[in-house]
């Protein structure tokens with residue numbers, strides 16, 4: 001199995017998971033792949049990288065951090081490669097863009113922690129769902145600032161990523177309570193703020209995140225608890241500006257029930273969507289590496305960072 005196949009399988013089987021992590025993992029794999037590539041011309045090198053990128057994008061469909069990261073390194077490299085010749089300089093250039101993304105992505109998570117932690121008050125009770133590096137960055141930064149916080153972590157069925165969050169927070173000395181997903185409303189009256197990550201942010205400010213997030217947002221709104229999303233800017237989906245919908249990944253049913261149970265209950269249909277969509281009106285703030293935005297203002301951030309203009313599209 002080559003590096004691309006191994007990376008594809010590790011992402012598909014969630015051996016490596018989390019929207020930011022899979023983006024960095026895929027870019028690292030492309031970097032390693034490029035160093036081993038034999039090619040006949042610059043065009044051939046670019047074509048092989050593009051094919052590898054397209055292949056890796058297919059490993060999981062929802063987190064737009066994955067295609068955005070791959071497009072970032074390939075498009076920037078292509079612009080630079082225009083003026084480059086020779087195997088060494090082409091490979092060096094691509095490698096630099098990969099490292100640039102990995103560094104920017106890691107710094108973004110740290111900055112989200114610094115910016116978002118300003119919104120955490122001493123004594124706050126927080127709730128988080130699943131396992132988001134960006135969300136945990138805010139919570140851990142607030143804890144490092146000696147703010148006295150308590151955190152509820154949901155289990156996050158069916159893959160139990162909430163246990164990873166509970167374990168990380170506890171190892172860092174945070175006061176953590178693990179709860180089952182269906183206990184969220186029971187505890188919500190004690191919660192000041194919910195903090196979750198995102199796999200994708202749509203043009204209208206809707207958040208795509210781990211299944212169950214939208215129910216938690218609904219409970220938070222009803223209980224008047226604040227709902228904060230922590231997400232790097234490369235989780236904004238450019239395609240949604242043009243009307244495309246974000247694909248929600250359907251995971252294997254055996255993540256929910258055993259093969260044995262299913263064989264005894266052949267007429268039971270099992271559905272296992274991995275993500276859901278939280279409407280913008282349930283979200284108080286999106287914390288990115290460059291600042292805090294209301295969900296409806298996410299277009300401004302995208303335009304500012306990537307220079308997107310409606311005029312370009314309509315001409």
Ligand code: RI2
Pocket residue numbers: 017018019020021129130131132133134135161196197198199209210230274
């Ligand atoms: P960070 C995860 O997806 C969760 O939905 C999490 O909230 C989101 O990615 C963002 O995570 P999965 O890979 O990028 O567990 O903030 O399905 O780490």
